Amino acid sequence: METENQFTLSNYQSGLEYAKQQDALDELSSYRNQFHIPKDKYGNELIYLCGNSLGLQPKTTKAYINQELEDWANLGVEGHTDAKNPWLPYHEFLAESTAKLVGAKPIEVVTMNSLTANLHFMMASFYKPTKSRYKIVIESDAFPSDKYAVESQLRHHGYDDKEGLILWTPRKGEELLRYEDLETILEQQGEQIALVMIGGVNYYTGQFFDFKRITKLGHKHGCMVGFDCAHGAGNVDLDLHNSGADFAVWCTYKYLNSGPGSLSGCFVHERHAYDKTLNRFTGWWSHNKETRFNMRHEFDVLPGAEGWQLSNPPILSMAAIKASLDMFNKVGIKKLNKKSKKLTGYFEFLLKQLGEDTIKIITPENPDERGCQLSIQVLNADKSLHNKLTEAGVISDWREPDVIRCAPVPLYNSFEDVYQMVEKMKKILN
Template structure:
């Protein structure tokens, strides 16, 4: 059983085998030099100290080699994206063939829907969760319009039941059972950005495939946070950003997954570019398009090296630690956070994220009664960095890479004093 004392939090940090990782990151400070209590890794991860070295290496090689840097140096640029593949595949539980780092999240979702959203006059509808991240809603809405369908008719929302905040998998099952003959695609956020609920990807894939629907997952809030085991889940495709839990910097590149079962299907519709053409003949220039197998077959352009260098720095850290150890700490750290919040004697806040560790990552969503943003603003004034999501939630993410048990204790003490 946990204890609500500073000494206990300090003891947990002493026992934490990953506590040393905190020193690998730059922690922002206030004007007096005090560390912020940073709980927004779900929005932008902190910068690893090694990132500067990785980027500087590429700047130095650019200065030293010029265009020959594509072939020379410690990490030549021509195959640079391949340096990320194996480690990214481990983070999301995929085979290397199934993963590539490229573009940004919504761009990747559109490129994937070119292939996996193939509507007919009868089977054209798309299912999303009702509180999907706005970018996903805009993306699928624009796909429906592009194909000549009305959004009001073509978009089906999987909603929580009245009076509830969380989604029930049996309600999705009912939707697909009743309307599956008209549904072409399920595009679901694997970890909901608002509630922090981690959904059962394998079950979602089974439900969709039972009615011959394609299944895609937005893992923006899942990659580096949970262990989605994408290959085993059998979803058709997924995409995620890398600037949240993967700590690669603002606006950095995204990841893409296409299941192995689609890896060698050259007949899938797709947009084409230089970089998804067969790498063996790519530089022969005047060849007919010959698409590459696997996730690389969705690339269009050569990779932006400086952004990829930041991702490589982060992925090297993940590879050194492993998702198993990170998840183990995450579950303990988040449970302690939940316990401390529940000790506050107030009816002004409540946690809407599932209590079951298997149904959440590290994010806890604190719902504020009467939708009062002032509590969030006061936390910020006290160097507690969280984020506010309309209409009434403060999102907090104790990230196992760099947050400590003492961070969590101190944050809740400040929250308690403000309440």
């Protein structure tokens, strides 16, 4: 198996020359030059390992947005039909690339709204509580917005948000979740559970879950199954269609490099595409395109994920997404994953040389169970260590109580980035 042979730690070497050699051999190395790399006040490039929070800006983004600004300036309202990329169907220009990236069919994806808003829209359709089946399962350390969202859904439907929320929790002394424990939850309470909603890649530990296994388990017990792929889209091979999940949502500003607060992506499985009976919130952009502008027609929902839209989309945000997706389309998720596993494996190799009495990586060791992020615990460290790393020119991410999250992103991070980061950490610790 590729991950066992190619990415074992014994295949890596120490020293700067090795890192430079790997960069020279890397077929994706030229993509780094297609991004703006932040610099310090002296003009030196920072080591940016924070793509799990906000991806860097592709150099093409400005031109994509400027095109729409020019068309708006020159055409006004006529830009909806006469712009170089007409605004009326603009979201359709993103569908094929998005589908490829997340392993879906174009009819199953749409770009709209923001992440937690989309999660609520999905739950309006796929969380269908009854008197006897109303509980929701999430990870105990889910991203806070997910927890707040599902708690509010429980309250909205008249249930107690503590009693109705079931937490899939790690065992004592462990950080990672075990599938056997989820199986136990569903065996014991499956008849009371309406929805299983898991963060596809956990934001804190970086654990990448087996979507197919979780979906099969949830469906076996009569539950709907959805995933928040905020830390998965553009990072791992999600294979959403084959997973069988009912729905998924993700943001585009992390690994998809579309800019702060940019739009969210949404997946609805093909088997729901033509089900007009599904309860949903609606607006004019989910209405039949042929009669959308004839304002007197009764609502006629579009098939597929498009049928969950509400409003006409913000074109400037979509232009930034298009700039990024066009790049992803050229590279492909398979090549990105191959480099990601090698780059993150190298990072793990270097960190472990600091000594396991000093460093603990809580992210799974198996490359198939993680993306590019490594979550690092340093013995007796507090946020001052993270602050010192920042002062040394390393942009990473601190999460309470004691984790530094670092994500060497394969599109723009190099082996030398990873080498230099560990060298700086070594100096700080010494």
